[in-house]
Amino acid sequence: MIKKLLLTIVMIMTTNTFSETIISPRNPNIQYYGRFDRSDPEKAAFDWPGVYIKTAFDGTSCKVVFEGKNCFDVIIDGIKTDELVTGAERKIYTIAVNLSDTIHRLTIAKRSESADHPSYFEGFILDNGKKLHPLPPPPSRKIEFIGDSYTAGFGNEYLKRECLPEQADSILFRLTNTNASFGALIARAFGAQYQINAISGRGLVRNYNGFDPGKEFLYYYYHTLISSSGDPQKKIWNFSSWKPDIVVIGLGLNDFLSDPPYADPVAFDKVYSNFLSRIRKQYPGVKIICCATKVTPTQMLIPRVKHILELQKKQGFKDIWYYEYDTANNALYGHPDIHDHK
Numbered sequence: 001m002i003k004k005l006l007l008t009i010v011m012i013m014t015t016n017t018f019s020e021t022i023i024s025p026r027n028p029n030i031q032y033y034g035r036f037d038r039s040d041p042e043k044a045a046f047d048w049p050g051v052y053i054k055t056a057f058d059g060t061s062c063k064v065v066f067e068g069k070n071c072f073d074v075i076i077d078g079i080k081t082d083e084l085v086t087g088a089e090r091k092i093y094t095i096a097v098n099l100s101d102t103i104h105r106l107t108i109a110k111r112s113e114s115a116d117h118p119s120y121f122e123g124f125i126l127d128n129g130k131k132l133h134p135l136p137p138p139p140s141r142k143i144e145f146i147g148d149s150y151t152a153g154f155g156n157e158y159l160k161r162e163c164l165p166e167q168a169d170s171i172l173f174r175l176t177n178t179n180a181s182f183g184a185l186i187a188r189a190f191g192a193q194y195q196i197n198a199i200s201g202r203g204l205v206r207n208y209n210g211f212d213p214g215k216e217f218l219y220y221y222y223h224t225l226i227s228s229s230g231d232p233q234k235k236i237w238n239f240s241s242w243k244p245d246i247v248v249i250g251l252g253l254n255d256f257l258s259d260p261p262y263a264d265p266v267a268f269d270k271v272y273s274n275f276l277s278r279i280r281k282q283y284p285g286v287k288i289i290c291c292a293t294k295v296t297p298t299q300m301l302i303p304r305v306k307h308i309l310e311l312q313k314k315q316g317f318k319d320i321w322y323y324e325y326d327t328a329n330n331a332l333y334g335h336p337d338i339h340d341h342k
Contacts, residue, residue: 020063021131023124029132030055034110034195037118037224037235043067044121047226049152050145050178050196052109053121059130062096062106068119073179075107083111085174092125103133109179113152113172115199115226141192142242145183147250147291148217149200153181155332156341163332171332182341183248195242197221203254204271205263217251218275239282247279250291252305256298265304272308276320288320293327 023030026041034051036044047068067090074082074095084093096104124132145151157175178184178196187194201208202217220229228234252272255263279288292305302324309322331337 019128021126021128023057023126023132025121025123027055027123027132029134031135031138033138033193035197035224035237036121039235042122045118045225046110046121047114047118048195048197049113050110050181050184050194050198052107052179054105054107054135055124056103056105056133056135057124057126057130058101058103058133059127060097060099060101061094061127062099062104063092063094063125064108065090065092065122065125066119067091067122068114068117069173070114070119071111071174071176073107073109073111073177075109077105083174084108086119088117090120090122105135109184111153111177111179113154113176113178113200115220118225118227139191139193141190142194142244142246143183143187143190143192144195144197144244144247145181145187145250146221146247147198148202148253149198150253150293150327150336151181151183151196151198151250152176152200153178153341154200154335156180156336156338158332159330159337161330161332161334168332175332177338180338180341182336185341186248192245195244198250199226201254203263204251204275205268206255206261208254209258210261218271243283244286246287246289247283248289248291249275251275252292252301253295256295256300256304262298262300265300268304269308269311272305273311276308276312280319286319289323290320291323291325293325 024042025044031054035048036046038044066086068086069088070086072084073080074084076096082095084095153176155172155176157177158171163171183194183196199217199220204216207216220226222236223229224235224237255268279286290305290309292302295301306322309320312320327336327340329336
């Protein structure tokens with residue numbers, strides 16, 4: 001009986017293999033946006049929020065192969081059709097069925113933060129004999145958004161400030177949506193491609209409530225993968241591979257939030273100013289927008305960022321602007337919700 005069952009399973013698996021088309025991650029008709037480590041041509045690694053993949057395929061169905069716990073928005077022909085939840089193990093996920101047998105445009109956009117582990121995109125599976133098709137060239141405009149939980153869209157689809165402690169991880173996993181954050185919305189409004197390089201809880205000089213000292217935002221920023229930042233053998237991001245026209249900086253909230261001691265103002269100004277210099281060096285000719293908002297209880301962020309920009313102007317820089325905003329912060333733990341992001 002067992003032998004017959006095994007034979008039946010083998011026949012089914014063989015039939016499925018030959019009735020579908022396997023598409024490698026290195027297929028030239030796949031467009032990658034955001035930071036991906038493509039050292040392994042068959043596994044595109046990622047962990048920064050807001051990365052997205054675009055392609056076009058023909059046929060009535062599409063499957064995708066992922067490894068790593070994440071949430072994604074699936075957009076087919078410009079319409080969001082699914083929220084895909086992936087697990088830690090490698091698995092094939094069906095993302096489209098019963099489509100018209102024609103060419104369809106597909107975007108898969110990462111919703112969740114996953115700074116503690118890399119994830120992997122390992123290709124598509126299409127109907128037998130079907131293929132990927134070329135997309136128009138990527139948009140020429142490019143915007144990079146650098147920040148913390150506000151930039152990442154932390155809990156932005158959860159429209160309450162509090163939850164039961166045992167629910168928090170699940171809520172943040174399912175209802176954080178970087179694809180609906182202000183950065184993604186702004187970029188799409190301007191027809192621009194974008195990167196959202198943000199980590200919740202990290203500051204420039206001091207992390208939220210002083211946790212994890214020595215591993216502030218810039219400890220991670222220069223790496224292709226957040227989760228490999230402690231390994232000197234891992235890849236540093238190649239900044240010459242993608243040069244934005246505009247960089248929007250939303251850092252400093254965590255330096256002055258929660259309980260004291262807060263970031264030293266002199267140290268904060270120095271690190272921020274040095275970071276601006278580094279941005280200009282890695283992206284010659286870039287325009288920079290520095291954002292600030294009210295921070296309870298210190299109210300220190302706005303005056304600090306204003307002071308830094310005043311010094312920049314006095315030094316003759318004409319490539320930098322200040323933007324101040326206010327939000328209702330009705331999402332989880334007092335974060336901006338989807339209405340604020342809009």
